[in-house]
Amino acid sequence: MVxxxxxxxxxxxxxxxxxxxxxxxxxxxxxxxxxYVSAAVKMDLLVPTSHVNSTFAxxxxxRYLLPWxxxxxxxxxxxxxxxxxxxxxxxxxxxxxxxxxxxxxLMPLSIGPQVDIPTGIPWLVPFGEVGYTAIFAWxxxxxxxxxTKQSDVAHGYYLGGGVEFRFGRFGGVLGQYRYTGTFxxxxxxxxxxxxxxxxxxxxxxxxxxxx
Numbered sequence: 001m002v003x004x005x006x007x008x009x010x011x012x013x014x015x016x017x018x019x020x021x022x023x024x025x026x027x028x029x030x031x032x033x034x035x036y037v038s039a040a041v042k043m044d045l046l047v048p049t050s051h052v053n054s055t056f057a058x059x060x061x062x063r064y065l066l067p068w069x070x071x072x073x074x075x076x077x078x079x080x081x082x083x084x085x086x087x088x089x090x091x092x093x094x095x096x097x098x099x100x101x102x103x104x105x106l107m108p109l110s111i112g113p114q115v116d117i118p119t120g121i122p123w124l125v126p127f128g129e130v131g132y133t134a135i136f137a138w139x140x141x142x143x144x145x146x147x148t149k150q151s152d153v154a155h156g157y158y159l160g161g162g163v164e165f166r167f168g169r170f171g172g173v174l175g176q177y178r179y180t181g182t183f184x185x186x187x188x189x190x191x192x193x194x195x196x197x198x199x200x201x202x203x204x205x206x207x208x209x210x211x
Contacts, residue, residue, distance in 0.1 A: 034070050035210045038063045042176065042206030046082060057082035059204065063114060071210070072118065077111045100143035106198065107136040108180065110158050125172070128161040135182045135198055154198055156182035164208060171209035178202050 040061040063076030087101035112131015119126065135154040140147060160178030167173075180199030 034065075034067075036065045036067070036070070038065065038074065038076075038208055038210040040078070040174070040206055040208035042078075042174070042204040044202050044204040046084075046200075046202060055082055055084055057202070057204075059108075059206070061208075065210070072116045073113065074116075075113050077109065080108045080110075082106055082108075098143060100141065102139060102141040104140075104198075105138045108182075108199075109134050109136070110180075112158070116164075123166050125164045125166060126161065127164065129178070130159050131157070133158045133180050133182055133199070135180075135184075137184065137198060152184045154182035154184040156180060156199060158199075162204075171207055174204075174206055174208055176204040176206070178204065 038061075040059075040063075042059040042061065044057050044059075046055050046057055057080055059078050059080035061076060061078035063074040065071045065074045083103065083105055085101070085103040087099070089097055089099055091097055110131055110133045112129060114127055114129040116125050116127045133156050135156075136151075137154060138149070138151045140149050142148075158178055158180045160176060162174055162176030164172045164174040179201050181197060182199040183197050
């Protein structure tokens with residue numbers, strides 16, 4: 001697990017990068033052209049393990065471009081949704097082999113800063129990010145003809161980065177890698193000796209518009 005100290009050092013490095021020279025804040029007519037809000041929509045395909053079916057995810061993001069290093073430093077959040085499901089068989093010492101199935105609905109909420117790193121190429125903007133994540137999870141399991149429901153909240157962190165290809169007033173297309181570390185036991189520590197990580201690696205593609 002990444003320590004809090006390492007996360008703090010990474011956040012400091014991102015802030016330093018944000019201090020690099022930004023683009024010209026004025027248009028050809030001399031009027032201010034800075035923008036302060038961006039919105040994004042991203043999708044990815046998740047293939048966690050061989051025990052979980054492949055599934056989709058969608059994420060919506062809203063960020064405020066801070067005025068101190070505009071437009072390189074922003075702070076905001078993104079909210080997503082993805083389902084997971086699986087089924088199989090297990091062996092019980094008394095009743096023998098039995099079937100089971102389960103389904104999860106997960107809603108991750110991530111909050112933190114993002115730093116766009118100037119490259120001198122207006123249409124090519126790499127970026128880095130770090131922050132806090134909470135994943136709200138609802139589960140439904142079925143075995144022996146009985147359905148069991150449970151919910152929990154996983155808390156953790158995320159680290160990531162990517163690159164955005166900007167097309168002026170038409171917004172930009174981005175590719176993003178993110179690792180999320182979030183752990184929960186669904187309220188049954190006696191059965192889950194170690195909290196399970198319901199985060200993991202994801203690669204996302206999407207569209208971002210700054211206005």
